[in-house]
Amino acid sequence: MCDDPEPAVNISGGTEGGGSAAAFDPATADTRAEAVVDRLGELYWQKTYGGRDAFTCLVRTILSQNTSDKASQPAHDALLERYDDAAGDLADAIADAERSELAETISSAGLYNQKSEILIEAAEWVREEFGSAAEFDAFVKGEEPSTVRETLLSVRGVGPKTADCVLLFAGGREGVFPVDTHVHRIYRRMGIAPPDADHEGVRAVLERDVPAEKCGFGHTATIQFGREYCTARKPACLEDPDACPLGDRCEQVGVFPEPGEVVDPADASD
Numbered sequence: 001m002c003d004d005p006e007p008a009v010n011i012s013g014g015t016e017g018g019g020s021a022a023a024f025d026p027a028t029a030d031t032r033a034e035a036v037v038d039r040l041g042e043l044y045w046q047k048t049y050g051g052r053d054a055f056t057c058l059v060r061t062i063l064s065q066n067t068s069d070k071a072s073q074p075a076h077d078a079l080l081e082r083y084d085d086a087a088g089d090l091a092d093a094i095a096d097a098e099r100s101e102l103a104e105t106i107s108s109a110g111l112y113n114q115k116s117e118i119l120i121e122a123a124e125w126v127r128e129e130f131g132s133a134a135e136f137d138a139f140v141k142g143e144e145p146s147t148v149r150e151t152l153l154s155v156r157g158v159g160p161k162t163a164d165c166v167l168l169f170a171g172g173r174e175g176v177f178p179v180d181t182h183v184h185r186i187y188r189r190m191g192i193a194p195p196d197a198d199h200e201g202v203r204a205v206l207e208r209d210v211p212a213e214k215c216g217f218g219h220t221a222t223i224q225f226g227r228e229y230c231t232a233r234k235p236a237c238l239e240d241p242d243a244c245p246l247g248d249r250c251e252q253v254g255v256f257p258e259p260g261e262v263v264d265p266a267d268a269s270d
């Protein structure tokens with residue numbers, strides 16, 4: 001998931017980093033997806049988005065690919081400790097890093113050889129295209145989101161989720177609903193996105209149906225919900241139909257309490 005430590009502040013946007021306040025009221029939601037996000041707004045903390053340094057956010061999100069936050073956070077901390085010199089530029093420091101040393105520094109994140117190569121390439125790209133991490137940050141925060149997204153996607157190792165996390169957490173952009181494995185699973189299970197939709201398909205539905213100012217919260221809160229209730233193998237409703245706070249809004253696509261089985265929604269009708 002994105003670099004998103006447990007929020008301490010209430011969520012609905014706010015001015016810090018460019019978000020704006022949102023009201024969460026399932027009774028007045030215009031779409032099913034908005035009603036779900038509104039319900040999550042009642043369940044979870046709310047926080048503001050944006051304002052983080054774009055290159056640091058890119059590094060953090062690359063480190064988090066294919067691993068848990070628990071594994072990637074120490075790697076991120078170690079990387080910053082070794083390479084983030086207040087007097088210098090982080091992109092410069094990583095572009096010039098010895099690859100094996102960088103790999104060793106981030107070893108707790110898994111796939112560290114591959115990730116160290118991708119990080120060095122990304123840092124070289126930032127230096128060549130923008131001159132410094134600070135200029136890259138200004139680009140992410142100031143350019144049209146679609147231009148930023150397209151530009152980020154041209155970098156090796158940056159996929160749609162990584163690009164959207166940078167847009168959301170660094171740029172504070174509204175209307176960006178990054179789709180990770182939890183978001184992809186849950187909105188198809190609920191019957192809100194088509195069962196066979198890929199990540200981009202789910203993102204299109206959510207960004208169409210969830211008001212822009214609620215998308216950032218929707219992303220992080222859905223991940224939290226996926227960890228606590230709608231897990232991949234054992235969703236809360238599997239054993240107890242009343243255990244899920246969103247049970248009344250869910251079509252349980254691919255979830256079969258009798259005989260207690262779970263399949264990917266795309267395989268549910270086979």
Ligand code: SF4
Nearest residue numbers: 230235236237244250
């Ligand atoms: S009812 Fe079950 S499948 Fe639906 S959101 Fe809740 S835990 Fe997930």
